[in-house]
Amino acid sequence: xxxxxxxxxxxxxxxxxxxxxxxxxxxxxxxxxxxxxxxxxxxxxxxxxxxxxxxxxxxxxxxxxxxxxxxxxxxxxxxxxxxxxxxxxxxxxxxxxxxxxxxxxxxxxxxxxxxxxxxxxx
Amino acid sequence: xxxxxxxxxxxxxxxxxxxxxxxxxxxxxxxxxxxxxxxxxxxxxxxxxxxxxxxxxxxxxxxxxxxxxxxxxxxxxxxxxxxxxxxxxxxxxxxxxxxxxxxxxxxxxxxxxxxxxxxxxxxxxxxxxxxxxxxxxxxxxxxxxxxxxxxxxxxxxxxxxxxxxxxxxxxxxxxxxxxxxxxx
Ligand SMILES: Nc1ncnc2c1ncn2[C@@H]1O[C@H](COP(=O)(O)OP(=O)(O)OP(=O)(O)O)[C@@H](O)[C@H]1O
Ligand SMILES: [Mg+2]
Numbered sequence: 001x002x003x004x005x006x007x008x009x010x011x012x013x014x015x016x017x018x019x020x021x022x023x024x025x026x027x028x029x030x031x032x033x034x035x036x037x038x039x040x041x042x043x044x045x046x047x048x049x050x051x052x053x054x055x056x057x058x059x060x061x062x063x064x065x066x067x068x069x070x071x072x073x074x075x076x077x078x079x080x081x082x083x084x085x086x087x088x089x090x091x092x093x094x095x096x097x098x099x100x101x102x103x104x105x106x107x108x109x110x111x112x113x114x115x116x117x118x119x120x121x122x
Numbered sequence: 123x124x125x126x127x128x129x130x131x132x133x134x135x136x137x138x139x140x141x142x143x144x145x146x147x148x149x150x151x152x153x154x155x156x157x158x159x160x161x162x163x164x165x166x167x168x169x170x171x172x173x174x175x176x177x178x179x180x181x182x183x184x185x186x187x188x189x190x191x192x193x194x195x196x197x198x199x200x201x202x203x204x205x206x207x208x209x210x211x212x213x214x215x216x217x218x219x220x221x222x223x224x225x226x227x228x229x230x231x232x233x234x235x236x237x238x239x240x241x242x243x244x245x246x247x248x249x250x251x252x253x254x255x256x257x258x259x260x261x262x263x264x265x266x267x268x269x270x271x272x273x274x275x276x277x278x279x280x281x282x283x284x285x286x287x288x289x290x291x292x293x294x295x296x297x298x299x300x301x302x303x304x305x306x
């Protein structure tokens with residue numbers, strides 16, 4: 001059983017890392033989590049991003065967050081990626097698999113996966 | 123919704139939007155009856171809002187005119203022969219207690235009952251998205267009880283945020299361990 005002692009150990013470990021967290025938020029991945037998004041499958045998409053980002057060296061640079069309705073329900077699950085100094089990328093009809101691909105190609109490789117963007121789907 | 127746990131996520135998002143500081147999610151399973159209670163200490167709703175909330179053409183949101191969350195939950199429980207009840211007390215600024223309680227009952231042996239699904243995923247999604255809100259989760263089922271209270275975790279973690287990835291993983295494994303112990 002995962003114990004509170006283990007949680008305590010996480011705390012001790014994190015205390016020393018807090019400084020590293022600063023300067024994060026250069027890249028923001030935002031997942032739409034209103035009813036329309038949740039019904040269309042936003043929960044596994046969000047968790048796939050959280051997992052893939054944290055299991056890579058992107059963790060200090062990329063933050064994954066949730067928002068309400070983005071207003072394009074027919075395209076849900078919708079994910080927006082904001083990068084400093086660049087135009088926003090909107091990915092539509094997302095799945096957990098697409099999320100992993102986007103982490104590899106876009107967040108690590110720097111090239112948006114254009115076939116999943118709203119431009120290619122509307 | 124494909125899983126009842128997705129309705130739970132969606133209804134708890136309403137509580138988060140209503141600026142709750144504590145959201146209590148309780149699932150009770152006894153014989154063929156499942157009771158779901160989502161209670162928050164958020165801003166609450168006026169009588170007028172509450173009355174019209176069940177009507178899918180009512181919402182206070184501006185991006186899209188139709189609120190779907192509560193009507194979907196109502197449909198999911200009524201399809202099984204159960205019912206939905208909402209009690210709410212609006213924040214009147216006097217410091218009196220306020221908030222909303224949603225209670226939905228389901229008959230689990232009904233053909234149209236939607237299984238609970240991945241409820242652990244719902245809990246961690248809520249905590250990840252709202253690390254400053256406290257969540258008290260309690261699921262009583264035949265073999266025992268699964269509980270998680272972020273207030274207890276916060277007491278250990280002090281200023282380390284709940285959405286720290288290692289903490290999220292700990293919560294996920296802790297819940298999975300509790301379910302496994304019951305199912306043994
Ligand atoms: N816990 C709550 N506290 C305060 N107000 C609430 C709560 N739950 C629902 N409401 C009110 O009821 C309305 C309808 O909720 P519902 O979930 O059906 O739709 P919605 O949240 O507006 O949109 P969505 O379709 O994304 O869920 C909300 O807009 C809000 O005004
Ligand atoms: Mg809602």
